Amino acid sequence: MSLSRVFGVGIAVLLLAGVPLLLSQGLVNAAIQMLIAALFASAYNVLCGQAGMLSFGHAAYFGVGAFATVHAMNAVGGTGLLPTPLLPLAGALGGLAIGAIAGWFATQRTGTYFAMITLAIAELLHALAPHLKGLFGGEAGISSMRMPSMGLGFGSTTQVYYLTLAWVLVSLALLYVYTLTPVGRLALGLRENGHRLRFLGYDVHRLSVLVFSISAMFSGIAGGLQVVSNEAANYVVLDAQLSAAVVLNTYIGGVKVFLGPALGASLMTFFGYAVSDLTQSWLLYQGTLFVLVMLFMPEGLAGLFRASSQLRRQIxxxxxxxxxxxxxxxxxxxxxxxxxxxxxxxxxxxxxxxxxxxxxxxxxxxxxxxxxxxxxxxxxxxxxxxxxxxxxxxxxxxxxxxxxxxxxxxxxxxxxxxxxxxxxxx
Structure with a gap:
């Protein structure tokens, strides 16, 4: 990473750290949702943008991570199986376990068939959730409370924001390091030419399952952070609308730039927060923006910065x-x-x-x-x-x-x- 990019990331982190000092509690709560959406989109991009596997059911692993976290919060008589700052680890384990199982089946096929299998798995979980009341709490869902830990009460929005920010920054750093590993580089080969990887002797199915599992694990962390913020989980987190939203956010931000999906998810989450109270047609505007981006900016909003930099050098x-x-x-x-x-x-x-x-x-x-x-x-x-x-x-x-x-x-x-x-x- 170049020095200018490191400097830019450092400035962004400082700005994020100052959000609770500059904004109202309502906007801080919106910032928490933006951070969670950014992590979810970045985790999804590991599978879709880098490995070229378009999933239509990634809400399943977000939702499983959410329910794993809420059960961890309620475990052992309500005292919590994990201290509050470590609760997203339960979401990571839940997302990893279900992602490995679902990924083994889904990656048996590629292209459109892969996308349809992921959609079917997510819809199966969404349909079963209201009936499995012991696991998903039925239509009412499961609620819990954040327990004090490490000298912090976690009763204020500010403390929850900093906990979410810490997890998101660590997760994004790990995802970036992953892209530099041999597995991360081979994932690019899956996107470009999986047949050539197989010809070179690599186990393409095992590699695909591994990439799928990593993406599902970090999606589970995002779901866990959602539960830590809301102190509740409902089967709605498994809905297809959430799967569609992460696809839109990722492509609007740009799948070819590491932080592009995070940018798109943050902006679209804030867009929904700011505009939904002003108009009933905000979903139409969101869909229109997606269509325009796909038609005229296929590299996403992040591609605008690259195009602007190139144009600056030219003129x-x-x-x-x-x-x-x-x-x-x-x-x-x-x-x-x-x-x-x-x-x-x-x-x-x-x-x-x-x-x-x-x-x-x-x-x-x-x-x-x-x-x-x-x-x-x-x-x-x-x-x-x-x-x-x-x-x-x-x-x-x-x-x-x-x-x-x-x-x-x-x-x-x-x-x-x-x-x-x-x-x-x-």
Whole structure:
């Protein structure tokens, strides 16, 4: 790792350590969920991004880790099988055990068949959980309490945050070290060409099970941290929605950069926390963002930093700043246009609005209150607003792309001229 990256990671850790001192308790609680989601996405990326095995049921190992942890919290008459700071170890063992068993079966096949097997295993656990009340507590789930340990009461959100932060940082460090080991490097071979690994004499099935188990173990740690934070576990943690969320978060962040999934999971978790109270359509925005990232930024949000760094080397920092500002302005215009249209349509098709329109004399559409103003759906000027915003944003995107292409071509010609002059001088 280069010195600049080490410096950047150090600054990020210091900022994370200062979160409880800078934010309210509500935002600290949101930060805990962001850290857990970041670890879960990074663990999933070990399997999906690095080994190329797309799993549709990774919530199973997150959930198993959660229930293993809550049982450890309630063991031995409620005094706890493990001290509170070590409780995620129970989640790690649970995730590792179930992951090894499920991985042995799932990795018998590859590609789409592998994905379907992982989905079937997760759905099987999700369907059985409400009926196995001794293990999963039925529909009510299982609750517990954090016990004081090592001189700490763990009754405050701040203490839980620092415990979560410590586990997430240690886990991410271990995952990074794993990527540098021979097993981690061979996992890249699984993604690129598993048949060639088999031809070279490696036991591909055993390697696949090992990678699957490592991913499930760290997913179990994330589930354990979730229980430590919430002091409860319900079979909902095994739901397919959680499996879908980690896939979306990982690809939005970027599977080719180690911290890309953590970035995507953190941002999308905060997005849900901040936007879910403002609109009923926040899941639609999340899905739209995923589609846009897959279409126009297949390397994810982390790829933006790589592209920006490459562009800076090509055109220079002085020219890069206006380009970035123009991209931000274009994104703001497009976001405003999409949000205006979605919110207006959502209110128009809501049951309350249709009932109000039916009670209006003459069948006229009543005005809709949106963004501090009233808008008439029957008025053309109402729909002209999102159209104008989208048109301006699209035009700005086109202009910026053309401008960047021109700057890049001039930069390449300049580099070619410099190389020619150097050859002549020699």
């Amino acid at each position: 220079g920092l002085a020219r890069l700043v206006p380009v970035l500002l123009a991209w931000i302005a274009a994104a703001a215009l497009l976001t405003a246009g999409i949000a205006f249209a979605v919110e207006l349509l959502q209110r128009m098709f809501s049951q309350d609005y249709r009932a109000l329109a039916g009670a209006t004399p003459g069948g006229a559409w009543p005005a809709i209150a949106l963004f501090g103003r009233s808008w008439l759906p029957s008025d053309a000027s109402t729909w002209a607003v999102p159209v104008a915003l989208l048109a301006c944003g699209g035009a700005l995107v086109y202009a910026v792309r053309r401008g960047v292409e021109g700057l890049q071509s001039r930069g390449e010609r300049g580099m070619g001229t410099a190389a020619h002059n150097a050859e002549v001088a020699l």
